[in-house]
Amino acid sequence: MPYIDFHTHHVPTTTDVIAVVDGRDTWGIHPWRADTISLVPDLSDKLAIGECGLDALRGPSMEMQLQVFLQQIELSEVNGKPLVIHCVKAFDQLLRLHHELRPKMPWMFHGFRGKPQQLRSLLTTGFYISFGFCYNEESLYLCPLERLMLETDDAPCSIVELYNLYNKVADIRGVSMSSLCAAMAENYLSFFQKEPFQI
């Protein structure tokens, strides 16, 4: 069973990894670059919109970030593509947006490092939660498997790091590697509405 990397900036070099590569499989305007003009490409072969979102610590003003994020939420809804979200120090704003807009497409909080309290708010709101190398162990333990995703983001040795991450998570959760991989494959299908496949 393949290992799924739900958000990475590197194309995998082994055949046992199925990766959602930022820019190749998804398209979006990162909040750090919300002040650049980007033409929306043909989205038909993209799995999702993103990464996009809000970052209070970096990038142009929050007003500008919000404006660009709203456009991408609309793209997600109009094109029927789920959303991959980068959110730093804008947690309440993100939840508020979800409650106001009530999107039909699922949203994934990528690189989640928050505590169980934030995790619970996201889960109640319907988010999928993607964990990378930096995480709150209690949150990782508490997140239901059917909403959990794993990612290497921009880690340079992404393949080795991915194996390590799967091992750690299987250990923390007390599940076998094969059932963890099976759960990730199911989440891929329910989030992207497509079977995981190799490119």
Ligand SMILES: [Zn+2]
């Ligand atoms: Zn990323």
